[in-house]
Amino acid sequence: MDTDYPSDQTPAVRRRQKVRDSILAAAERVFAKEGESGLSIRRLAEEIDYSPSAIYKYFGSKEELLEELKEAFFDRLMAQVDRVAALNLDFHDRARACVTTYVATAVERPHHYAAAFSSIPTVEEAAARQNLGWEDFIQTSKGQAFKVLVDLVEDGQARGVFDRTLEPVKAAKSIWASSHGLALLMIHMPVLPDMQPCEAQPTGDFVAFHADIVMRGLAVPASTPQQNGAST
Amino acid sequence: MDTDYPSDQTPAVRRRQKVRDSILAAAERVFAKEGESGLSIRRLAEEIDYSPSAIYKYFGSKEELLEELKEAFFDRLMAQVDRVAALNLDFHDRARACVTTYVATAVERPHHYAAAFSSIPTVEEAAARQNLGWEDFIQTSKGQAFKVLVDLVEDGQARGVFDRTLEPVKAAKSIWASSHGLALLMIHMPVLPDMQPCEAQPTGDFVAFHADIVMRGLAVPASTPQQNGAST
DNA sequence: TTAATAAAGTGAACACTGTTCACTTTTCGA
DNA sequence: TCGAAAAGTGAACAGTGTTCACTTTATTAA
Numbered sequence: 001m002d003t004d005y006p007s008d009q010t011p012a013v014r015r016r017q018k019v020r021d022s023i024l025a026a027a028e029r030v031f032a033k034e035g036e037s038g039l040s041i042r043r044l045a046e047e048i049d050y051s052p053s054a055i056y057k058y059f060g061s062k063e064e065l066l067e068e069l070k071e072a073f074f075d076r077l078m079a080q081v082d083r084v085a086a087l088n089l090d091f092h093d094r095a096r097a098c099v100t101t102y103v104a105t106a107v108e109r110p111h112h113y114a115a116a117f118s119s120i121p122t123v124e125e126a127a128a129r130q131n132l133g134w135e136d137f138i139q140t141s142k143g144q145a146f147k148v149l150v151d152l153v154e155d156g157q158a159r160g161v162f163d164r165t166l167e168p169v170k171a172a173k174s175i176w177a178s179s180h181g182l183a184l185l186m187i188h189m190p191v192l193p194d195m196q197p198c199e200a201q202p203t204g205d206f207v208a209f210h211a212d213i214v215m216r217g218l219a220v221p222a223s224t225p226q227q228n229g230a231s232t
Numbered sequence: 233m234d235t236d237y238p239s240d241q242t243p244a245v246r247r248r249q250k251v252r253d254s255i256l257a258a259a260e261r262v263f264a265k266e267g268e269s270g271l272s273i274r275r276l277a278e279e280i281d282y283s284p285s286a287i288y289k290y291f292g293s294k295e296e297l298l299e300e301l302k303e304a305f306f307d308r309l310m311a312q313v314d315r316v317a318a319l320n321l322d323f324h325d326r327a328r329a330c331v332t333t334y335v336a337t338a339v340e341r342p343h344h345y346a347a348a349f350s351s352i353p354t355v356e357e358a359a360a361r362q363n364l365g366w367e368d369f370i371q372t373s374k375g376q377a378f379k380v381l382v383d384l385v386e387d388g389q390a391r392g393v394f395d396r397t398l399e400p401v402k403a404a405k406s407i408w409a410s411s412h413g414l415a416l417l418m419i420h421m422p423v424l425p426d427m428q429p430c431e432a433q434p435t436g437d438f439v440a441f442h443a444d445i446v447m448r449g450l451a452v453p454a455s456t457p458q459q460n461g462a463s464t
Numbered sequence: 465t466t467a468a469t470a471a472a473g474t475g476a477a478c479a480c481t482g483t484t485c486a487c488t489t490t491t492c493g494a
Numbered sequence: 495t496c497g498a499a500a501a502g503t504g505a506a507c508a509g510t511g512t513t514c515a516c517t518t519t520a521t522t523a524a
Contacts, residue, residue: 012471012521019472035352041511051474053513062511110352117420120267120342126422137423146424166445170438173417173424174445178406181413185405188349190358191369192378192405206402213406217449244491244500251501273482283503285484294482465524472519481510490501 020058022048027069035111036066066115071141073112078145080105085148091159092215095152099179099211106183114187117180149175153218162218171218178214182207252290254280259301267343268298298347303373305344310377312337317380323391324447327384331411331443338415346419349412381407385450394450403450410446414439 003021005014026047030039041062045052059065084101087094106113121129137143149172156162162171185192235253237246258279262271273294277284291297316333319326338345353361369375381404388394394403417424 010521016472040509042509052511053475054473056512057472114350114352117416118346120346120419121422129423132423142421170441171445173438174410174414174442176424177414177417177442178410178446179413180417181411181415182406182409183413184349184416185409185412187352189374190353191361191364192408206405209402210406210409213403213449214410215449216451216453217445217447219448221448222451222454242492248501272480274480284482285504286502288483289501468521468523470519470521472517474515474517476514476516478513479511482508484507485505486503487505488501488503490499492497492499494496494498 016058019048019050023055023058023065024068024072027065028072031066031069031111031115032109036115039066070112070116073109074116074141074145077102077105077113078141078148081145081148085152091156091161095156095215096208096211098148098152099175099214100207102179103183103186103207103211107186110187113183117184146172146176156218160220163220166218174218175214178210182210248290251280251282255287255290255297256300256304259297260304263298263301263343263347264341268347271298302344302348305341306348306373306377309334309337309345310373310380313377313380317384323388323393327388327447328440328443330380330384331407331446332439334411335415335418335439335443339418342419345415349416378404378408388450392452395452398450406450407446410442414442 005017007014009017023044026044027039030043030047039062041055042052045055055065059068081098081102084097085094087097089097138147150168153162153166153168153171153175157164157166157168237249241249255276258276259271262275262279271294273287274284277287287297291300313330313334316329317326319329321329370379382400385394385398385400385403385407389396389398389400
């Protein structure tokens with residue numbers, strides 16, 4: 001949290017920033033605990049002791065406010081993964097850590113993670129977005145997240161751990177899908193992860209298990225002769 | 233659709249059933265196109281030419297009505313997968329078909345699928361559900377879905393395709409997570425699947441690709457007993 | 465310091481939502 | 495045919511996001 005406000009700004013903008021932040025903080029607090037259903041403009045206004053209409057001097061709509069919450073969360077999520085990806089670890093451990101960190105951070109704030117993937121575009125919207133190319137996508141926050149994965153795959157391939165015949169982009173999509181699915185399954189179906197009848201195990205262990213399975217799916221296959229090129 | 237009404241019933245209950253069905257049909261129509269945001273009691277009432285309060289003679293709440301929609305969809309989804317799972321196919325093809333069918337059916341009705349996994353239980357609720365055991369879970373609709381997967385895994389292990397050291401329940405969770413994640417990624421991020429820069433390919437092909445990757449992750453390892461993690 | 469201007473904040477209203485309830489109308493069995 | 499049960503209704507309640515004319519406060523220029 002950066003709770004300090006730059007002194008090279010006029011008091012007005014500093015005050016404004018403070019109020020804006022207090023709104024976001026209240027929203028964050030309520031949303032983390034109760035999700036979107038508990039988050040109303042009137043409730044936020046009450047929490048920060050302003051009138052409901054005051055909120056609209058700081059945010060164009062509830063939607064905009066929520067968007068900012070989600071964006072901030074996604075940035076935190078990716079920062080976590082980036083930090084882990086930069087660690088000096090054995091490739092297997094690093095890849096596994098990326099997945100487990102992603103899932104753990106997602107599950108930590110279930111409402112945030114679920115909300116970050118909640119909008120369902122209409123067919124027209126979907127078609128329109130098809131038109132923006134790789135360069136455009138890679139600059140969105142989700143695109144940045146994806147690039148980390150593609151890099152990971154290419155690294156794995158260079159080290160001879162992952163199958164070189166797989167297209168890195170497709171492999172990255174596969175990893176993301178698998179991680180995304182586990183996170184959401186744990187969020188929406190908490191019955192599952194620690195489920196019997198196998199002996200009870202801490203949740204984290206299953207995440208690591210899943211991550212290993214995912215990596216195994218991308219590993220060089222048994223039969224295919226792998227050219228023993230030294231890793232770069 | 234069973235649009236015929238049993239004649240061994242009094243006209244009253246038949247009429248009632250018809251009205252009830254018309255509500256559900258209208259709800260289905262609206263929900264499929266616009267999702268929950270477009271579905272209001274007043275709108276439903278308008279569509280079937282009744283007053284809003286009439287709906288409450290047939291459904292206790294909007295929540296209940298929605299629950300029925302979701303349940304019906306999930307049943308259709310599982311019926312599709314069951315049908316494919318019962319096909320007389322080579323194991324690989326059968327396993328792949330289960331995943332691709334699951335994902336395809338989910339993506340066909342994005343709002344339904346997303347809604348079926350939309351509730352986020354509080355920590356207390358989650359803890360409460362932890363207490364119901366395998367026998368209870370296996371009898372829910374989601375439990376039934378899961379059992380199909382466990383059977384598939386056990387079949388694969390029996391045939392020597394899947395790694396026998398993996399616990400079937402954990403492996404099944406892994407498959408579900410991967411399939412679930414792909415379905416939701418396609419629903420919420422339609423930018424991704426057909427994304428460049430790799431040569432454009434029909435969406436379906438990526439689903440099959442992903443399914444194969446997932447299967448490869450569960451296959452018997454090359455020769456050396458894999459390091460740590462996956463085999464424990 | 466004062467006057468003019470811009471920003472911040474407010475309360476009432478609008479149009480919407482799910483839901484309830486007293487009420488009327490219709491249906492159906494005794 | 496009568497009476498009870500079921501079906502259906504309209505108005506209302508409490509809640510939602512949002513707008514807008516309005517007042518109050520703060521900032522800037524003269």
